[in-house]
Amino acid sequence: MIVVKFFGIARIKFKEKELHLEASTIKELAEILAEHFSVKPKEFKQFVILVNEVNINKLKMFRTKLVDGDVVMFLSPASGG
C-alpha cells in the first residue's frame, strides 16, 4: 500500500489527513485520488508532491514509480499569519 498524506490546503480541501491506496506511479495515484475526491487529475498539479520526502521534480515527475510502503506527501503554500 502507498501512504498518502495531505497537508495545508490539500488537507482542508479534501478533508483527509491520510489515505492508504494501491498505485504504481504518481500519475496513477493522481487519477485514483481524482476519482476518490470527484475532481480532475490536473487538480493535483498545484501541489508540491514528495515521495519519501523527495520532491518529484527531482525524480520523474508524474512518471515516478511507487512501491509498497512509499509515503507520498501533498503540500501547498499556506497564507495565514
Next chain:
Amino acid sequence: MERLTEKTALIIGCGGLGGYVIEELARVGVGKLILVDGDVFSRSNMNRQLMAKEETLGKNKAEVYMKRLGEMSTCSVECHTHFLTEDDADLFERADVIIDCVDNVDTRKLIAKLAKAKDKCFVHGAIEGEEGQVMLVTPDSKVFDKYYKSVDDTIRHSTYSYAVATVGSVQANLAVKALTGKGGKFENKLVIIDLESVFVKTIEL
C-alpha cells in the same frame, strides 16, 4: 547574545505570528526591531494574537508592540504604521534579517522580492488551521518563488493559537540562527509543522 545586541530585525506583520516573533526576539536580546503593520487590532484577533485585548481594540498593531517593547526596555524599536509597499526598500537595507509574518500571498511575494533586491535573508512563516510552515530563505535561492509560483491566494481557514505560537517561535529561532551565522544547514528548506498529528519535518523542496 553579545552579537545579537548589534543586530536589527525587520518584522513585517505584527498580528499572530509577528506578535510571538517580536516578543521572542526582544527577549532573546536582538538589539533593534523594526515593526511594520498598517492593521489595527479587532475582536476577531483575540483567539490567537498576543496583544489583542479590550484596551488595544482599534489600535495599530505595530504601535501597540512598540509600546510593549518600551515597557520591557530590552531593545530599541522603530515602528511603521502602514502596510508594506515597494517604497519600503530602505527598511530592508537597514535590517540584518527580515521576518515575514503577514497574512496574504501578495505581500509575501513583495517581501521575497525586496529581500532579494537588498541581498538579505528572510524567514517566511505561514499558518492554516493547525498547520504551519517556515523557511529561512537566502537571497540567491529560488525556493520561495518556486513554492509560491502558482499561488495568488489560499483558502482562509481558522487558525489556532498554539499553531501561531509554534510557527512564530520556529521563525524566531531561525531568525536568531541567521543573525548569528548558524543558519547554514537550515537554509532554503521547508519546515512543516502539523499540530493535528504533532509532527515536525524539515524537507528540501
